[in-house]
Amino acid sequence: MKVRKNALHYHVMILPSLAALILFSIVPIFGAVIAFEEFQPVRGIFGSPWVGLDHFKYMMLLPDSKQIFFNTVFLAVLKIIANLIVPLAFALLMNELRMKFVKKWVQTIVYLPHFLSWVLLATIFFDIFSLDGIINRFFGLFGAEPILFFASNAWFPAIIVTTDVWKEFGFAAIIYLAAFAGINPALYEAAGIDGASRFRQLLHVTLPGVRTTVILLATLALGNVMNANFDQIFNMYNPLVYQSADIIDTYVYRTGLLSLQYSLATAVGLLKSVISFLLIIVSYALASRYANYRIF
Amino acid sequence: MKLKALSGSMVLALMVTACSSNAPTSSQTDAADSTQKGESTQQAASxxxxxxxxxxxxxxxxxxxxxxxxxxxxxxxxxxxxxxxxxxxxxxxxxxxxxxxxxxxxxxxxxxxxxxxxxxxxxxxxxxxxxxxxxxxxxxxxxxxxxxxxxxxxxxxxxxxxxxxxxxxxxxxxxxxxxxxxxxxxEADAPTLLWIRQDWLDKVNLPAPKTVDDIARIAQAFVEQDPDGNGAADTIGLPGDKAVNFGGKTQLNGYDGIFNAFHAFPKNWVKGADGKVVYGSITPENKEALALLAQWYKDGLIDKEFALRKETQETIVANKAGMFFGPWWAPYYPLPDAMKNDPKADWKLYAAPQDANGEFTTHMAPVxxxxxxxxxxxxxxxxxxxxxxxxxxxxxxxxxxxxxxxxxxxxxxxxxxxxxxxYPFDLLLDFSDALKRSYDVLTKAEKGEISRDELDVQMQASYDAIMKEKENPKKDLTAWARATAILQGGAVLAQPMNKVYSLYYGLTPTMETKWATLDKLENETFLRIIVGSQPIGAFDDFVKKWKALGGDQITQEIEQIANGQ
Missing domain, CATH: 3.40.190.10 (Periplasmic binding protein-like II)
Structure with missing residues (x-):
């Protein structure tokens, strides 16, 4: 590739961030080699004995492995779906709202939670869902027995997904609202002249207008199938719901950093990265095919 | 939190060893005890x-x-x-x-x-x-x-x-x-003891606990009879910790005491009935203890939310709990916080529950x-x-x-x-019964059998704390903590008890790679059995799984080590 002289300074400006990227994201990749060693910190990466695929085999034997892979994919897929549909529905409702003032206010308020940290939210949700929290008190009015939501493997995934959606839908809706703004108003006028109702307009003008955006977001989300959000789950789970909420990232954290089993944790993490990488390639191929999305 | 409690215990251990450092010298004044130690001192001095x-x-x-x-x-x-x-x-x-x-x-x-x-x-x-x-x-x-x-x-x-x-x-x-x-x-740091609010106990009119049934009765009374008298049913029977057991040096809210009373010694390596080494968490006795705890949880005697609490001491500090399992040093932490919130609290320490033979049994920590x-x-x-x-x-x-x-x-x-x-090395040697020694000396000093001048600097400080507490109870919480921990802890731990040591405390090669998984399995199973999300029968599955996932191999390694010595 030929670098034009007048673009040179731009490339120089990229250098620092490129260096940071290489130093902090590319170089550590080679550390993944300890997944194939019996890593002993005192001997270092080069001195530790090579054990090949032992850790991967052991991982397959662990009853936890299936569970954490399942949990990760299950929670991530639920979140991906919910995070596509809820913001879209919300954006459609907002789009029909004609009172500018209300619209702006609502939009600002629902997108605030995006900026709150899970450390804080976990505590708040813990209180809301506790035995004498709002939820249990409300259902208590109808005579329902209080439920320990955070200790229930049936409820916990639902709580994880809804709280995640609650936190993010306002923010995600912005993209749709932008997409709506890009639809040619002439189409609505034409539909209106043809006698289409508001609902018909929504169905035949608005939705087709944002179809590519939806497809694009959906395919790009594929790359996240192995990411169920460490921050959220780490702050909200407890040993009682490991069965339904322990995901790869939390497992790697506990094994690697707390139990000092560096190699096993790296092996699990590496497997996750490899799968994620394949999924990203697939999603990119799909996105470029169906939504005309190109990086290069 | 655990870190805090742990370092707390370390600081306290240091304090007590410091307090007791004069014990050998003081014991010279005690004719009954002086023969052997007196000799050794002389020989050392020569x-x-x-x-x-x-x-x-x-x-x-x-x-x-x-x-x-x-x-x-x-x-x-x-x-x-x-x-x-x-x-x-x-x-x-x-x-x-x-x-x-x-x-x-x-x-x-x-x-x-x-x-x-x-x-x-x-x-x-x-x-x-x-x-x-x-x-x-x-x-x-x-x-x-x-x-x-x-x-x-x-x-x-x-x-x-x-x-x-x-x-x-x-x-x-x-x-x-x-x-x-x-x-x-x-060694005082190992046993799991029972702290109870005497004022609550008096209010519900129950005697001091001896057996697990006594504890259940007290827990039930604490839940139902509004011991704090605020008119709301907001007190709990027994708090817990999501670790369930601690195994070595005990921490707040461990249920080790209950397990030990059934002669189950979770997280320790013990000799089984057949004389072979066995992991203490998989013996059938654990099942009895778990069944009891599960029943207590079901009956509402155990804090329903104990497994979810971020800070295990929450309920104690808030004075919602009038009874908890813990170490002798609890008056240093977290009780002062609880006392600040409710100065009427009158915490008493018991070596309970006893086992079927009426003995208090406890596992010990590595010396x-x-x-x-x-x-x-x-x-x-x-x-x-x-x-x-x-x-x-x-x-x-x-x-x-x-x-x-x-x-x-x-x-x-x-x-x-x-x-x-x-000193060139940070290696403190102290008599493993340091708390008992300092208790012995200080009770004598309290009665006037030893004068304050005969005590060393740290022991004098403890003595002053005890005197201050006697004159002005609970005015100075630092003095209260020191006096209560030494006097109550010393008295309770001076009673005869059945001590069980683990056969091995270190890591074997297989443990290095597999222990984390086994530990997680154990903790998860115990917790879920207690809160009832798994039936008690899950314990048998746990034992099978535990053995298959490397437990048997580790047991063999420990057996070899234990026999090798």
């Missing part, structure tokens, strides 16, 4: 035996040294490796101690030790932890100390090691050879967790033993060189530093 003999020619040893966290500073001109303490020890022994490297006590020191092991470049001597000790052994980097310890170990040092019934030395012995001089920690090791091939390994002799005698207030000891005491007061921090 200085004729090899243990305190001064080298004719100066000897040099290199060490790795831990920089202490001190409030004060050394006097001008003094340095870490040349100060009043090092000069005194050098004068005494003619051993020149060179700090090959220094690192801040704690994590930095551990890293430095790891690094020196990794680079196979260790100093002549240093203090390491259990796993580092094992690494050094595996790599054959340690000198055999059996002979030099026999020959040069002082009476005092040997007495202290003997006070553990040989457990401390056994811990550092492999293939019949002694490879390290271990520390001796106090030792640090090791003074000597590099293989070092020319004068006896020099290390001599250093240990010298500073242990000084620390235990048995040093006969009064002028030097006084000078050290003056220096200590002037500079606000503890001479102990400047």
């Amino acid at each position: 200085g004729t035996d090899l243990s305190y003999a001064r080298y004719e020619e100066p000897v040099t040893v290199s060490i790795g040294w831990a920089i202490p966290n001190e409030n004060g500073q050394l006097a001008d001109g003094d340095t870490n490796d040349n100060n009043i303490v090092t000069r005194y020890l050098e004068k005494l022994t003619n051993i020149k101690v060179v700090h090959e490297w220094e690192a801040k006590m704690g994590e930095a020191f551990q890293q430095k030790v790891n690094l020196s092991i990794a680079s196979a470049d260790i100093p002549d001597a240093m203090v390491v932890d259990r796993n580092q000790f094992r690494k050094l052994l595996e790599n054959d980097m340690l000198e055999d100390l059996t002979a030099v310890y026999d020959q040069y170990g002082s009476r005092l040092v040997k007495d202290i090691y003997d006070s553990t019934d040989g457990l401390a030395l056994k811990d550092a012995t492999f293939d019949g050879k002694l490879y390290a001089l271990p520390n001796v920690a106090i 030792t967790d640090r090791y003074l090791v000597v590099k293989k091939g070092m020319k004068n390994p006896e020099a290390i033993v001599k250093l240990l002799n010298a500073f242990t005698r000084l620390e235990r207030k048995q040093d006969p060189n009064k002028a030097d000891v006084d000078a050290l005491q003056k220096y200590r007061e002037a500079q606000n530093i503890d001479p102990r921090s400047y």
Whole structure:
């Protein structure tokens, strides 16, 4: 590739961030080699004995492995779906709202939670869902027995997904609202002249207008199938719901950093990265095919 | 939180050992106890035996040294490796101690030790932890100390090691050879005891608990009879911790006491009925304990949300719980916070529940967790033993060189530093029954049988706290904490109890890779059985799984180790 002289300074400006990227994201990749060693910190990466695929085999034997892979994919897929549909529905409702003032206010308020940290939210949700929290008190009015939501493997995934959606839908809706703004108003006028109702307009003008955006977001989300959000789950789970909420990232954290089993944790993490990488390639191929999305 | 509790316990352990450091001297005034100890003191003081003999020619040893966290500073001109303490020890022994490297006590020191092991470049001597000790052994980097310890170990040092019934030395012995001089920690930290609010107990009109059933009755009364009298049903019976059991040194809200009462010893390695080594968490007795706890949870006697609590002491501090399992040092933490919120609280300590035979049974903690090791091939390994002799005698207030000891005491007061921090090794030897000793001395002092002047500085401080508490109960919570912990803890732990030691405390090679998984399985199963999300039958599945996932292999390794000694 030929670098034009007048673009040179731009490339120089990229250098620092490129260096940071290489130093902090590319170089550590080679550390993944300890997944194939019996890593002993005192001997270092080069001195530790090579054990090949032992850790991967052991991982397959662990009853936890299936569970954490399942949990990760299950929670991530639920979140991906919910995070596509809820913001879209919300954006459609907002789009029909004609009172500018209300619209702006609502939009600002629902997108605030995006900026709150899970450390804080976990505590708040813990209180809301506790035995004498709002939820249990409300259902208590109808005579329902209080439920320990955070200790229930049936409820916990639902709580994880809804709280995640609650936190993010306002923010995600912005993209749709932008997409709506890009639809040619002439189409609505034409539909209106043809006698289409508001609902018909929504169905035949608005939705087709944002179809590519939806497809694009959906395919790009594929790359996240192995990411169920460490921050959220780490702050909200407890040993009682490991069965339904322990995901790869939390497992790697506990094994690697707390139990000092560096190699096993790296092996699990590496497997996750490899799968994620394949999924990203697939999603990119799909996105470029169906939504005309190109990086290069 | 756990970290906080842990470091809390360490600080307290230090305080108590400090408090009790005068115990041997004071016991000399006690005719009944003085014969053996008196003799040993005399022998130690005579200085004729090899243990305190001064080298004719100066000897040099290199060490790795831990920089202490001190409030004060050394006097001008003094340095870490040349100060009043090092000069005194050098004068005494003619051993020149060179700090090959220094690192801040704690994590930095551990890293430095790891690094020196990794680079196979260790100093002549240093203090390491259990796993580092094992690494050094595996790599054959340690000198055999059996002979030099026999020959040069002082009476005092040997007495202290003997006070553990040989457990401390056994811990550092492999293939019949002694490879390290271990520390001796106090054993009072191990048993899980029961703290109860006497004022609540009186209110619900129940006697002090002995059995598990008594505890259940009290828990039920605390839940149902509004012991705090605020008109709301907001009190709980028994708090818990999501760890369920702690195994070694106990922490707040562990259920170890219940398990021990059934003669189940989770997280310890014990001899089974067939004489073979078995992991304490998989014996059938655990099932009984779990069934009971599950029943209690179902009946609402145990805090419904205990597994979800971020801070295990929440309910205690908020005075929602009037009964909890914990260590003797709970008056230091977290009870002062609870007292601040409700000064009426009158906490009493019990050794409960008892087992079916009416005995209080408890697992114990390792007597030792640090090791003074000597590099293989070092020319004068006896020099290390001599250093240990010298500073242990000084620390235990048995040093006969009064002028030097006084000078050290003056220096200590002037500079606000503890001479102990400047010993070559951070390896405290104390009688493992230090709490009992300090309790014995202080109760005598309380009755006036020993005058305050006969006590040493730290013991005097404890004495003052007790007196202050007597005159003005609960006015000064620091005094309350110290008095309550020593008097109640000492009294309860002085009662006879059935002590069970684990056969092994370290990690085996298989444990290094598989223990985390097994541990998680155990914790998850126990928790879920207690809260009822799994039936009690899940325990049998757990045992099978545990064995299959490496437990059997580890048991074999432990069996070999246990039989090898």
